[in-house]
Amino acid sequence: MTKPEIDPAIHDLIRNVVHVGSAYDIEGMETLYTPDQIFLVLGSDGGVTRIRRDDSIAEFRSRRDAGEAPLSTEHRVLHVEQQGDHATAILYRRMSPDAPPAMYELRLRRDFGTWMVAGETVTPWPGGIDGNFLPPRRKVA
Numbered sequence: 596m597t598k599p600e601i602d603p604a605i606h607d608l609i610r611n612v613v614h615v616g617s618a619y620d621i622e623g624m625e626t627l628y629t630p631d632q633i634f635l636v637l638g639s640d641g642g643v644t645r646i647r648r649d650d651s652i653a654e655f656r657s658r659r660d661a662g663e664a665p666l667s668t669e670h671r672v673l674h675v676e677q678q679g680d681h682a683t684a685i686l687y688r689r690m691s692p693d694a695p696p697a698m699y700e701l702r703l704r705r706d707f708g709t710w711m712v713a714g715e716t717v718t719p720w721p722g723g724i725d726g727n728f729l730p731p732r733r734k735v736a
Contacts, residue, residue, distance in 0.1 A: 601675050605682050605703060608710045609672055612701070617666040617690070619659030624652055629704060629713045637718040666690040680705040687720065696720040 608627065615623035634646035671687040682703040689696040698721065702714035 599677065601677050601682075602705075602710070604710050605675055605677065605684065606672065608703065608712070609670075609675075609684055609686070609701065612712060613668050613670050613688070616655065617668045619655050619663070619665065621652060621656050621659065624655065627712055628652075629706065629711045632712055633714050635714070635716045637716070639719070667692070682710070 611623070612627050615627060628648055630648065632648040632651075634648075634651055636644045636646065638644060667690050669689040672684060673687060674683075674685040676683045682705075684699075684701040684703060686699040686701065687696060688699045698718050700716040700718075701712055702716075703710050704713040705711075
């Protein structure tokens with residue numbers, strides 16, 4: 596089975612979203628997100644916080660204006676799935692050594708030939724395997 600073709604412009608968009616946002620480049624950010632873009636952030640209590648595009652951009656602007664250091668651009672694209680003018684990208688993302696890693700699901704939409712982010716869901720990075728892939732021993736030999 597062959598792997599479906601993914602529009603290379605999607606990978607360009609992802610790279611731009613990471614780098615432009617990390618630099619608090621508000622004007623650049625506004626060109627990458629649809630006007631109706633929404634962030635969904637899963638909390639540790641299982642609740643979901645819904646953040647509107649304007650509120651998110653206001654937070655980035657406030658950080659920039661306060662002189663905050665740029666965010667880390669650390670990320671890995673784990674998967675991209677394209678279906679016509681819609682796509683979903685799954686990323687590993689860490690914005691700072693002081694922040695926990697997160698899994699980002701980017702919901703992408705191609706409007707008038709240009710890919711943009713229509714939504715993002717941010718969840719805690721799933722637990723990993725630390726040290727041993729086998730379960731603990733129950734009996735000592």
